[in-house]
Amino acid sequence: MNSLILKVATRFMLPLLLLFSIFLLLRGHNQPGGGFSGGLVGASAFVLYSFAFGVPETRQALGVDPRGLIGAGLLVAIGSGLLALFMGRPFMTSVWGQLDVPGLGTLYFGTPLVFDAGVYLVVIGVTLSVILPLAEE
Amino acid sequence: MAVGMLTAILSGFVLAILAPGLYRIVRGGAGWLLALLPLGLAIYFASHAPLIASGDALSESNSWVPALGVDLSFRLDGLSMLLSLLITGVGALILVYAGGYLAGHPQLGRLYAFLLMFMGSMLGLVLADNILLLFVFWELTSISSYLLIGFDHERAAARSAALQALLVTGGGGLALMAGLLLLGQAGGSLELSTLLLQADHLRSHPLYLPSLVLILIGAFTKSAQFPFHFWLPGAMEAPTPVSAYLHSATMVKAGIYLLARLSPALGGTDAWFLSVTTVGGVTMLLSAWLAITQSDMKRILAYSTVSALGTLTLLLGLGGTLAVQAAMAFLVGHALYKGALFLVAGTLDHQTGTRDVDRLGGLFRAMPITALAAGFAALSMAGIAPLFGFLSKELFYEAALRAPAAAWITAAAVTANILLAAAAFIVGIRPFLGKAVPTPKPAREAPLSLWMGSVVLASLGAVMGLWPALGTDGLLSAAGTAVLGETVSIHLSLWHGLTLALALSAVTLIGGVIVYVSRGLLRRLASRWESLGQFGPARWYELVLLGLNGLAGGQTRLLQSGYLRYYLMIVLVATVGLTGTTLATRGHLVKPTDWSGLHFYDVGLVVLILMATVATVLARTRLAAIAALGVVGYSVALVFVVFGAPDVAMTQFLIETLTVILFVLVFYHLPETPALSSALARGRDALIATTVGVLMTAFVLIATEVQYQPPISEYFAEHSLPDAHGRNLVNVILVDFRGLDTLGELTVLAAAGIGVYALLKLRVGKQRGTASAASGSECAPSAGDASLPIANPMPKEGEVS
Numbered sequence: 030m031n032s033l034i035l036k037v038a039t040r041f042m043l044p045l046l047l048l049f050s051i052f053l054l055l056r057g058h059n060q061p062g063g064g065f066s067g068g069l070v071g072a073s074a075f076v077l078y079s080f081a082f083g084v085p086e087t088r089q090a091l092g093v094d095p096r097g098l099i100g101a102g103l104l105v106a107i108g109s110g111l112l113a114l115f116m117g118r119p120f121m122t123s124v125w126g127q128l129d130v131p132g133l134g135t136l137y138f139g140t141p142l143v144f145d146a147g148v149y150l151v152v153i154g155v156t157l158s159v160i161l162p163l164a165e166e
Numbered sequence: 167m168a169v170g171m172l173t174a175i176l177s178g179f180v181l182a183i184l185a186p187g188l189y190r191i192v193r194g195g196a197g198w199l200l201a202l203l204p205l206g207l208a209i210y211f212a213s214h215a216p217l218i219a220s221g222d223a224l225s226e227s228n229s230w231v232p233a234l235g236v237d238l239s240f241r242l243d244g245l246s247m248l249l250s251l252l253i254t255g256v257g258a259l260i261l262v263y264a265g266g267y268l269a270g271h272p273q274l275g276r277l278y279a280f281l282l283m284f285m286g287s288m289l290g291l292v293l294a295d296n297i298l299l300l301f302v303f304w305e306l307t308s309i310s311s312y313l314l315i316g317f318d319h320e321r322a323a324a325r326s327a328a329l330q331a332l333l334v335t336g337g338g339g340l341a342l343m344a345g346l347l348l349l350g351q352a353g354g355s356l357e358l359s360t361l362l363l364q365a366d367h368l369r370s371h372p373l374y375l376p377s378l379v380l381i382l383i384g385a386f387t388k389s390a391q392f393p394f395h396f397w398l399p400g401a402m403e404a405p406t407p408v409s410a411y412l413h414s415a416t417m418v419k420a421g422i423y424l425l426a427r428l429s430p431a432l433g434g435t436d437a438w439f440l441s442v443t444t445v446g447g448v449t450m451l452l453s454a455w456l457a458i459t460q461s462d463m464k465r466i467l468a469y470s471t472v473s474a475l476g477t478l479t480l481l482l483g484l485g486g487t488l489a490v491q492a493a494m495a496f497l498v499g500h501a502l503y504k505g506a507l508f509l510v511a512g513t514l515d516h517q518t519g520t521r522d523v524d525r526l527g528g529l530f531r532a533m534p535i536t537a538l539a540a541g542f543a544a545l546s547m548a549g550i551a552p553l554f555g556f557l558s559k560e561l562f563y564e565a566a567l568r569a570p571a572a573a574w575i576t577a578a579a580v581t582a583n584i585l586l587a588a589a590a591f592i593v594g595i596r597p598f599l600g601k602a603v604p605t606p607k608p609a610r611e612a613p614l615s616l617w618m619g620s621v622v623l624a625s626l627g628a629v630m631g632l633w634p635a636l637g638t639d640g641l642l643s644a645a646g647t648a649v650l651g652e653t654v655s656i657h658l659s660l661w662h663g664l665t666l667a668l669a670l671s672a673v674t675l676i677g678g679v680i681v682y683v684s685r686g687l688l689r690r691l692a693s694r695w696e697s698l699g700q701f702g703p704a705r706w707y708e709l710v711l712l713g714l715n716g717l718a719g720g721q722t723r724l725l726q727s728g729y730l731r732y733y734l735m736i737v738l739v740a741t742v743g744l745t746g747t748t749l750a751t752r753g754h755l756v757k758p759t760d761w762s763g764l765h766f767y768d769v770g771l772v773v774l775i776l777m778a779t780v781a782t783v784l785a786r787t788r789l790a791a792i793a794a795l796g797v798v799g800y801s802v803a804l805v806f807v808v809f810g811a812p813d814v815a816m817t818q819f820l821i822e823t824l825t826v827i828l829f830v831l832v833f834y835h836l837p838e839t840p841a842l843s844s845a846l847a848r849g850r851d852a853l854i855a856t857t858v859g860v861l862m863t864a865f866v867l868i869a870t871e872v873q874y875q876p877p878i879s880e881y882f883a884e885h886s887l888p889d890a891h892g893r894n895l896v897n898v899i900l901v902d903f904r905g906l907d908t909l910g911e912l913t914v915l916a917a918a919g920i921g922v923y924a925l926l927k928l929r930v931g932k933q934r935g936t937a938s939a940a941s942g943s944e945c946a947p948s949a950g951d952a953s954l955p956i957a958n959p960m961p962k963e964g965e966v967s
Binding site for chain 2: 059099123148
């Protein structure tokens with residue numbers, strides 16, 4: 030597809046969509062969103078990019094092999110569950126910490142977010158591993 | 167917490183892992199070095215001799231799977247001690263021998279690893295006090311035996327022999343597991359030491375007979391009893407050190423061990439006596455006959471081993487002090503002379519290039535040391551005084567003479583022993599006497615590593631026969647005590663006076679010489695009956711295997727057609743059939759009555775979905791169908807929005823978008839062809855689709871009405887914020903409450919993604935290329951064939967580019 034409008038729009042859309050996907054991932058614990066939908070939005074961003082610029086450019090923009098993202102995501106997800114093991118609690122028990130940020134309030138963070146980040150990476154990896162080769166042909 | 171025996175067993179496995187690396191460093195001396203472990207273990211076990219001889223036992227237990235009652239509990243009593251010493255002692259000799267026998271073989275390190283793994287498994291088997299633990303080690307010996315028989319895996323004969331041994335002993339292992347579980351059920355414990363104390367209770371339990379039958383199947387397959395005996399001669403495909411170790415001295419004794427171990431609890435009944443004695447007797451006679459009709463030394467020895475195992479089974483079936491004494495003595499004697507003879511057979515093969523007895527002769531001059539070892543072992547096997555084999559055979563005759571149906575059993579015993587004596591002469595004496603026969607390789611005396619094992623074993627047979635008080639008595643008494651469950655003391659002596667047993671020994675010897683002299687005649691006689699073999703158990707095995715493969719192939723062809731549409735159809739029809747039957751028999755149709763909450767936009771959505779569905783089905787082009795399907799998807803997402811599930815709705819929107827993109831990408835590659843399926847096929851598909859739809863509707867209606875348990879959603883809602891620090895319930899469930907489920911799904915998603923990627927990248931053409939390039943490997947072409955229909959899902963609808 031060779032459309033100038035699409036190309037120009039996509040240049041702006043890609044970072045915005047990626048930001049939005051991370052936004053979805055981060056807010057997921059309290060409001061609609063989460064790793065799965067965030068990952069889908071992230072993947073969609075790259076699919077859109079591939080329509081505008083072709084698959085080779087998309088792979089370059091992505092920087093890593095999508096198959097690597099699958100493995101990395103699984104490792105992150107399992108790793109988030111392992112932390113509890115080191116603290117003598119059952120696998121996948123959530124571990125939470127909190128930080129008082131002056132001016133912003135209290136920031137809670139915990140392993141469920143790390144786990145969700147793993148989900149996010151796997152979803153992007155799987156989606157792109159399937160769609161990019163198909164679009165390549 | 168005592169861990170002595172656990173460490174002893176595990177050390178074998180640990181060294182097995184290290185062995186290949188060690189071999190790469192040490193090369194030639196590796197066998198000697200590795201043999202230090204079994205030697206050390208033998209000393210360790212022997213150091214407990216005073217305790218065992220006093221009638222005591224050494225126990226240790228560590229928790230393993232407490233929830234299932236499976237503990238790492240081990241017990242060293244007389245019987246375990248006897249076998250442990252055999253396993254480690256013979257093991258040390260075998261490791262040295264293997265180093266000489268396969269010197270320079272590129273995979274010698276692997277052989278060492280398998281042998282050590284086997285040794286650890288076998289030790290575990292004879293030491294385990296927990297019956298499930300025993301079973302685990304039992305299976306491990308089968309697996310290591312499989313690996314060792316198939317060691318020379320590039321030969322088809324070795325592979326099929328290995329598979330045969332694994333299937334026969336593995337099938338028996340399944341029966342054994344069931345039998346042991348039933349036994350545990352009946353006795354209320356999985357510990358052997360506890361079970362053996364309740365013999366009367368077990369024998370009168372209704373589960374006695376089923377568990378006995380299953381356990382006997384396990385023991386008989388492992389110890390190659392008729393009609394399962396055929397795998398053992400086949401196992402001679404293994405390198406000779408393996409045959410000597412596993413398939414003569416130790417592993418095949420596992421079934422005997424189990425019979426001996428359980429005889430205090432299960433023995434003494436008519437069922438036990440009849441089945442065990444009969445099977446043992448038939449095996450003993452049949453294979454003694456088969457032994458002398460062979461000309462390959464290893465096959466002669468294999469059949470005579472089967473015959474010896476039959477003898478042991480027979481003796482354990484008889485039961486009673488005398489028979490158990492005889493069994494223990496025979497077990498040791500057999501391990502010594504048969505181990506020695508196997509090693510001699512291997513040495514001859516190695517030094518002359520053949521082990522066909524018809525092509526060997528006059529080797530005494532060239533190989534005097536081997537000849538002497540072979541001679542002593544053969545004379546012991548033939549039961550000639552003053553060797554140990556004589557003692558054990560005398561005991562066997564005495565036990566037979568006092569058995570019920572003594573005449574039959576004695577006649578069988580004498581006949582089998584006559585044949586075995588002849589077999590001993592054929593294997594151990596004949597190759598060394600007479601005129602020298604030219605051999606493929608000029609005969610030369612073997613190096614130390616190749617004659618040491620047979621010399622040690624044969625000398626032990628002589629020493630233990632001449633001076634039984636040297637330790638044999640104590641060991642055998644302790645073993646007999648363990649088997650009988652009451653204290654016995656065995657005193658072997660060469661001279662019993664002019665007894666009937668002595669007369670029978672003389673008859674045996676004379677008969678043996680006569681059979682040996684007329685063996686040519688007997689062999690011609692046997693070859694006339696050879697056609698009978700095609701009705702034998704080996705043929706049954708082939709037929710069962712063929713049937714099984716046929717069944718597997720048939721159902722695969724039926725179910726795995728390779729067409730996605732048929733897979734889908736099978737899944738849907740199965741689901742409809744199963745849930746439909748349940749709904750029809752147990753459920754009741756629920757009619758929605760309360761329409762009050764219905765809004766106009768709900769109705770609008772339903773109409774939209776219905777219209778889009780109809781449009782999808784009727785669409786003329788694929789693109790139109792995809793677009794219409796997309797409308798269905800988005801409308802469903804809107805349903806989620808309306809009913810307050812923004813998370814699900816959002817995901818659905820995204821998935822729907824990506825699905826449409828995927829469809830477009832896939833269909834882009836398909837040729838534009840009008841309707842391909844016949845009207846009949848369309849009608850069938852419509853019927854299935856409608857049925858599924860109706861069923862799902864009924865299902866949802868019923869599911870929303872029925873509430874068996876209080877819903878868990880309230881619990882989640884209550885605990886989401888305080889426990890999981892999250893307000894979005896859906897997300898908290900996904901990443902925290904049910905995080906493990908999500909992890910599982912994530913793994914499946916990853917595997918599916920990789921699978922799709924592989925199918926996309928590995929096209930049929932490329933696959934074929936790699937398959938033919940790797941034609942050395944057996945499975946490559948079949949894998950290529952199997953993936954053919956999947957990688958090319960719609961061959962009828964034109965080739966995928």
